[in-house]
Amino acid sequence: MSAERDLPTDARRLRIGLLLAACALLTVMVLAAVRALRPGFVEIQARFAGQVGEAAAGVRQVQSCRGELDRCTTCHLGVEREDLRAAGLPPPFGPHPERLGHHQRAHVEIGCSACHGGVGRALNSDDAHVNAATGERDPLMREPHIQAACARCHLPGEVPGTERLLHGARLYAELGCAVCHPLGREGLGGADYGPDLRTIGRKSLGYLRDSLIDPSANFAGSTMPAFDRSFEDHPEALADLLVYLESLPLEPAPGCRLRERNAGLLAAPCASCHAGTAGNAAGRFRHGCVWIRERRDALRCGRCHPGTVPDPGPDKGFCPRIQQERKACSACHDAAR
Amino acid sequence: MAEEHDRQPAEQVGDADGPSRRDFLVGSGRAVLCACALGAAAGSLRLAIPRVQDGPPARFPVGRPGDFQMRTLTWLRERDLFVLRDEGGFGAMSARCTHLGCTVRRTADGFYCPCHGARFGLAGELVSGPAREPLPWYRLSLEPDGKLWVDRREEVSAGTRSLGEIEAGEAGG
Amino acid sequence: MSREADEPHLRMRRNFVFHVHPLRVSEHALNPWLTLGLGILTGVLFFLLCASGALLMIYYIPSTERAYDSMLDIQHAVAFGPFVRALHRWSAHGMVACVGLHLVRVAACAAYRGRTLNWFIGLALLASTLGLAYTGYLLPWDQRAYWAVTVSANLLDHFPWLGAPLKELFLGGERVGQAALIRFYTLHVFVLPVVLLALLGLHLWRIRKDGGLAGRPADDRLLPAWPHLLLREAILVLCALAVAGLFAALVDAPLGGRPDLHHPSNPDKAPWFFLWVQEMVSYSAPVGGVAFPSLAVLLLVVWPFADRGERATGRWLGAPRSRWLLGAVVLSAAAAFASLEWAYLAGEGCAGSHPDLLNPASGMLVLAAVAAAAAGWVDRSRRTALLAALGVTLVAVVGCILVGLCRGPDWIFYWPWEDWPLVG
Numbered sequence: 035m036s037a038e039r040d041l042p043t044d045a046r047r048l049r050i051g052l053l054l055a056a057c058a059l060l061t062v063m064v065l066a067a068v069r070a071l072r073p074g075f076v077e078i079q080a081r082f083a084g085q086v087g088e089a090a091a092g093v094r095q096v097q098s099c100r101g102e103l104d105r106c107t108t109c110h111l112g113v114e115r116e117d118l119r120a121a122g123l124p125p126p127f128g129p130h131p132e133r134l135g136h137h138q139r140a141h142v143e144i145g146c147s148a149c150h151g152g153v154g155r156a157l158n159s160d161d162a163h164v165n166a167a168t169g170e171r172d173p174l175m176r177e178p179h180i181q182a183a184c185a186r187c188h189l190p191g192e193v194p195g196t197e198r199l200l201h202g203a204r205l206y207a208e209l210g211c212a213v214c215h216p217l218g219r220e221g222l223g224g225a226d227y228g229p230d231l232r233t234i235g236r237k238s239l240g241y242l243r244d245s246l247i248d249p250s251a252n253f254a255g256s257t258m259p260a261f262d263r264s265f266e267d268h269p270e271a272l273a274d275l276l277v278y279l280e281s282l283p284l285e286p287a288p289g290c291r292l293r294e295r296n297a298g299l300l301a302a303p304c305a306s307c308h309a310g311t312a313g314n315a316a317g318r319f320r321h322g323c324v325w326i327r328e329r330r331d332a333l334r335c336g337r338c339h340p341g342t343v344p345d346p347g348p349d350k351g352f353c354p355r356i357q358q359e360r361k362a363c364s365a366c367h368d369a370a371r
Numbered sequence: 372m373a374e375e376h377d378r379q380p381a382e383q384v385g386d387a388d389g390p391s392r393r394d395f396l397v398g399s400g401r402a403v404l405c406a407c408a409l410g411a412a413a414g415s416l417r418l419a420i421p422r423v424q425d426g427p428p429a430r431f432p433v434g435r436p437g438d439f440q441m442r443t444l445t446w447l448r449e450r451d452l453f454v455l456r457d458e459g460g461f462g463a464m465s466a467r468c469t470h471l472g473c474t475v476r477r478t479a480d481g482f483y484c485p486c487h488g489a490r491f492g493l494a495g496e497l498v499s500g501p502a503r504e505p506l507p508w509y510r511l512s513l514e515p516d517g518k519l520w521v522d523r524r525e526e527v528s529a530g531t532r533s534l535g536e537i538e539a540g541e542a543g544g
Numbered sequence: 545m546s547r548e549a550d551e552p553h554l555r556m557r558r559n560f561v562f563h564v565h566p567l568r569v570s571e572h573a574l575n576p577w578l579t580l581g582l583g584i585l586t587g588v589l590f591f592l593l594c595a596s597g598a599l600l601m602i603y604y605i606p607s608t609e610r611a612y613d614s615m616l617d618i619q620h621a622v623a624f625g626p627f628v629r630a631l632h633r634w635s636a637h638g639m640v641a642c643v644g645l646h647l648v649r650v651a652a653c654a655a656y657r658g659r660t661l662n663w664f665i666g667l668a669l670l671a672s673t674l675g676l677a678y679t680g681y682l683l684p685w686d687q688r689a690y691w692a693v694t695v696s697a698n699l700l701d702h703f704p705w706l707g708a709p710l711k712e713l714f715l716g717g718e719r720v721g722q723a724a725l726i727r728f729y730t731l732h733v734f735v736l737p738v739v740l741l742a743l744l745g746l747h748l749w750r751i752r753k754d755g756g757l758a759g760r761p762a763d764d765r766l767l768p769a770w771p772h773l774l775l776r777e778a779i780l781v782l783c784a785l786a787v788a789g790l791f792a793a794l795v796d797a798p799l800g801g802r803p804d805l806h807h808p809s810n811p812d813k814a815p816w817f818f819l820w821v822q823e824m825v826s827y828s829a830p831v832g833g834v835a836f837p838s839l840a841v842l843l844l845v846v847w848p849f850a851d852r853g854e855r856a857t858g859r860w861l862g863a864p865r866s867r868w869l870l871g872a873v874v875l876s877a878a879a880a881f882a883s884l885e886w887a888y889l890a891g892e893g894c895a896g897s898h899p900d901l902l903n904p905a906s907g908m909l910v911l912a913a914v915a916a917a918a919a920g921w922v923d924r925s926r927r928t929a930l931l932a933a934l935g936v937t938l939v940a941v942v943g944c945i946l947v948g949l950c951r952g953p954d955w956i957f958y959w960p961w962e963d964w965p966l967v968g
Contacts, residue, residue: 039767052775066624066789069793096428167687167801418602
């Protein structure tokens, strides 16, 4: 097959090759070791120690009521330290910007990632500040978007500090979003409905904004009307609606009874159409959208209001569907049974 | 090479280099491979050493002051801890025997470890048995959330009471 | 033998190695282009998988409630955790690829002639490897793993008679849950590795019994295995380790979000080595899910019995004439697949009347039969016919994997540079 092989030369080449291959392997192992043995927090803790003059604390972790581990305070060492407020420390080290109000000991009881998102178990900046579902960088929610996180345990408006979330929820009802995107069991998307939005909060904020302003930006065949003009004069309303959309992952939260009670309400159409001032389902159903009025026949109205419906008005009694869905409301409202 | 040809004339085995250079090649190759193997073993060991340990945190809430009746001793089963309350205030004492870690039992005159018979007094002081140390007491504090918190990392002297200012009927927080 | 062989510790080492290789080997065994070292590569990757898998087992918890959290810890808090996890993931994908290519190599070199038993051991090894890769895919318990396994387990529903009971056996229930996770875990860390190791021993023993690398030319001279063969293999092993390590150090294994058991991601895709089945099932369940895979397996099973030609020649694809013929078959199959796929994607509704007949998968099945008959007749050789059928099948499989990778939400085709739209 080949020319006569010179065996001694071959053996020497092989020995050199073996040595080179072994060296290559060793180099790779050193590379892997260098990358693996330098967790980000060690460096950050050393910087903190240098600035404050305290010994490095090692890994610190908090177990939330949901049983989740949160290690953010390993790097955010000054979050609970009111005594450092005057020191003006740079970002990862200073105390929490505002008093935590409802959750004064949030950093000990529920951890940071419960509200701010990110990967609470991570031990370096790059891994921690990522939305685990989308892989997006720096998801850390700040005002007003952090109000979306309140919905993991609370109803909109239930606790102080969720005003914009509540406004967003009411806009969702008043603008008639729920007509095409009901948040209940039937909202699975399909020919009759728009896409299921029950987990839409997992998408990025930019994606949500694009989908509202110009639905065809993300989905070429969208039949949803564009809302590019609607919010021109009301940027705050747009932001509030986005806060509500961000609050819609509706993940089950084992351990928090509060959350379990509210999950049914949030998912039930009662609350999404009849959102009252307190975030419960006490309000009246109303939507003033011209587009919906024009298409009343084509939309779901016909299911409860059969025939040609000139204007059913707000209070025409209960349709069977609403009657059925009210079961979810009865979790709290005894009268609704 | 000559040597090898002498020994193995029938086989065309040999090396273009003399034995010394070949030995160097083989030796250093072997050394690098050993370094690789050692590195892999060391890395595997390092992986097995946890950076973060599982288990309950050293600092934890035990409840509101109102949860503890005056002149009672409460055994917190999950925490291996006694919380006592009397006129002097609150105290937190370990329920873990200092001998080999069994959970001690309350007796009329103190505490008794069922495993090897160690006896402790009412304040955890050593009475008899194989244990060498008294039961440790931990720091207890009232935090802004209205709950009593115990910190296992901070030991205090036996019999320490704190928060005596809280009235008996006060729920606290 | 060289002087080194006289040293006692070397003799011992040699004795172990020489259970696999004889003291003296044929010179053609040194030709790297004959085997491409695929068998050795597979072995190296299997060793890496065992080592990294054992390390991962220290931290992994096979419980639906804690599995994902333990993955997060491995990924973020364990020293060397991401490296070992990436090593395990990429070695697994590499091993599936190497085993597949090894099979193609053996078929193309006719190395199975006179070695029918080892051919079947090899097929069993392929099955175990796929089983390991598949069971391992569920263990991270992230959104991707959960739904990929849900989807691919439901492929079993399309198999007549055996499908439903098999699915229940593997999942321990209707849905993927705790029962399925612990079953997959047991299969992955114990049952399948033991089976694979036993088969691997048999495989190597049969190679030695059957006279080493197949297709030795009659006039080939014998060389001492040390150093000429063994050092070559050692260099290959070290290079494979280095490449796998480099890859693992540079590219992290992906970890999706926490699984959402009520909202599948859209699309849910099976891992690439099963993606072709999923793609074909999207054309037609009876053809893509049952007929095509069954016929492919049948081809591999009858292969060593069908070919009664000359023994292995130590050349790929036999005579130059056969090579040209098979090259033409593969090229035209690729062109045919591209046109079939284009026609199918362009005319969404055209297959409406006979979806089971008019689709790329059944088209490629017909083409495989035609190509086998034509190539066999032209070359007057059953081996060429078999290779033609295998070539067309491989083109269909690879093509379907590529198309499957391009599938977006609702299983609609998008070019890689196109963005996927919003879906509910």
